[in-house]
Amino acid sequence: MTLPVARNGDVSFWYSQIGGPPPPRLPLAGDRNVDVCIIGAGFTGLWTAWYLKTQQPDLAVALVERDFAGFGASGRNGGWLTGAFAWSREKYLKATGDRDGVIAMGQALRDTVEEVIGIAGAERIAADIRRTNGLMVACTPAQMERIRATHDTEIAWGAPSGRVELIGGREMRARIDVRDAMGALVTHGVARVQPAKLVRGLAAAVERLGVRIWEGTTVTELGKGRVQTDRGRISAPVIVRATEGFTAGLPGQGRTLLPLNSAIVVTEPVPERVWQQIGWGGFELLSDASHTYSYAQRTADDRIAMGGRGVPYRFGSRTDTRGQTQAATVQKLHAILRRLLPPAADLPLAHAWCGVLGVPRDWCASLGYDRAAGFAWAGGYVGTGVSTSNLAGRTLADLILGRDTDLVRLPWVNRQVREWEAEPLRWLGVHGMYQLYSRADAHEARSGGKRTSVLARIANRLVGR
Numbered sequence: 001m002t003l004p005v006a007r008n009g010d011v012s013f014w015y016s017q018i019g020g021p022p023p024p025r026l027p028l029a030g031d032r033n034v035d036v037c038i039i040g041a042g043f044t045g046l047w048t049a050w051y052l053k054t055q056q057p058d059l060a061v062a063l064v065e066r067d068f069a070g071f072g073a074s075g076r077n078g079g080w081l082t083g084a085f086a087w088s089r090e091k092y093l094k095a096t097g098d099r100d101g102v103i104a105m106g107q108a109l110r111d112t113v114e115e116v117i118g119i120a121g122a123e124r125i126a127a128d129i130r131r132t133n134g135l136m137v138a139c140t141p142a143q144m145e146r147i148r149a150t151h152d153t154e155i156a157w158g159a160p161s162g163r164v165e166l167i168g169g170r171e172m173r174a175r176i177d178v179r180d181a182m183g184a185l186v187t188h189g190v191a192r193v194q195p196a197k198l199v200r201g202l203a204a205a206v207e208r209l210g211v212r213i214w215e216g217t218t219v220t221e222l223g224k225g226r227v228q229t230d231r232g233r234i235s236a237p238v239i240v241r242a243t244e245g246f247t248a249g250l251p252g253q254g255r256t257l258l259p260l261n262s263a264i265v266v267t268e269p270v271p272e273r274v275w276q277q278i279g280w281g282g283f284e285l286l287s288d289a290s291h292t293y294s295y296a297q298r299t300a301d302d303r304i305a306m307g308g309r310g311v312p313y314r315f316g317s318r319t320d321t322r323g324q325t326q327a328a329t330v331q332k333l334h335a336i337l338r339r340l341l342p343p344a345a346d347l348p349l350a351h352a353w354c355g356v357l358g359v360p361r362d363w364c365a366s367l368g369y370d371r372a373a374g375f376a377w378a379g380g381y382v383g384t385g386v387s388t389s390n391l392a393g394r395t396l397a398d399l400i401l402g403r404d405t406d407l408v409r410l411p412w413v414n415r416q417v418r419e420w421e422a423e424p425l426r427w428l429g430v431h432g433m434y435q436l437y438s439r440a441d442a443h444e445a446r447s448g449g450k451r452t453s454v455l456a457r458i459a460n461r462l463v464g465r
């Protein structure tokens, strides 16, 4: 099999689809003073800048980006805009005792879908946005049990009527003919996006507001009121860390967020005769309820983009080289595609790539602002960052501007999370967890999938998920 790769220099298919990244912006040239310096020009950094500047236009805000705006996960993801909650409401509850706060956070996250769509519309960002449903398909009794539990958890934590619903196998197969589908969890109020278009448009929007983006500029050191880069020094009373999966590369942050790998393959455009067999007329966001989990979207130009874990983590928190992924990962994802959607089995793959998302030690996102230190941060969205980053940016802006809003009281604000273990424990823990997940899936498949394998529970316990 020839290994499909994103076009040279494009970190994902999404960039190849739009003719590559936008022309590079200028790097920082010498020393500068600003009011707020944001490190990292992905969704988190860009949303923070957008909300700061729309609320206080005279603020001098700058973004420092090592590569180009949208180089990271923001330009490589699966394009699921879901407003989903990552990860455990119980952990937020345990930390704060504030049940109403956790419920309010769930609603604030759900609201991000319309917030993002609204701003994209107002800023004229064409990002192939399409409102749709999420479909988490179950193909075994154990998977059915898990989607029922997820459904009940959502209801118990205040999902409004009509947000989630369970459907049977026949209805699922009428929507998307997934082999052996026994049922699905439908999530309403989500959307499909083309991530590179969204992040490119957002970067242009913040520039129109007067924000400066210095690309090709690497932050090498951080101090109070001071950001040292390879191109000069920036003095700023407020510094924001918005580097999510790349955070381990910053000095002193090696164990804050673990860079978890995710990879995606995309097919060539799917012929009409195949769509007639598969269905998928509603462009739903498709995932499966296996432990190793895959996610897919039908693109605006009628391809299937399917993602999954692949190699979960590189020793020492290393990250990929410009999205290049391994042949074994491509084969694994292709096999999932063939298994779930047999009529798509012979479709050639056009592209494959990977990226990193940030995972905190307790798998629960957080953000914060230490006014005395002049330092703010956000991240650890564990695979839901397309929507969560919007809430993060909005909340960081309120915190920095000293606005006393409902957002600054949500339970993920100013949480302290312990660090990841040093290597090799970190590598052993994460690889052990995913090995156990794979074995749990294989065990469930062999045993007819009657109930959830105990191996999956051990895996969750192993790394505190």
Ligand SMILES: Cc1cc2nc3c(=O)[nH]c(=O)nc-3n(C[C@H](O)[C@H](O)[C@H](O)COP(=O)(O)OP(=O)(O)OC[C@H]3O[C@@H](n4cnc5c(N)ncnc54)[C@H](O)[C@@H]3O)c2cc1C
Pocket (backbone or CB within 6 Å): 039, 040, 041, 042, 043, 044, 045, 064, 065, 066, 067, 068, 069, 070, 071, 072, 073, 074, 075, 076, 077, 078, 079, 080, 081, 082, 217, 218, 219, 220, 242, 243, 244, 245, 246, 247, 249, 250, 261, 262, 263, 264, 307, 354, 355, 356, 357, 358, 379, 381, 382, 383, 384, 385, 386, 387, 388, 389
């Ligand atoms: C393959 C994949 C699929 C995903 N699918 C989904 C999905 O469908 N839905 C969803 O909600 N989430 C998904 N995610 C997660 C989501 O994309 C991320 O959580 C989100 O984009 C994070 O945005 P960010 O701005 O915080 O980080 P990033 O977009 O990663 O941006 C961080 C930026 O910091 C820059 N940087 C790093 N170090 C430095 C430095 N020293 N100096 C200057 N700049 C630096 C990087 O170059 C990068 O541009 C996926 C992630 C991946 C990798």
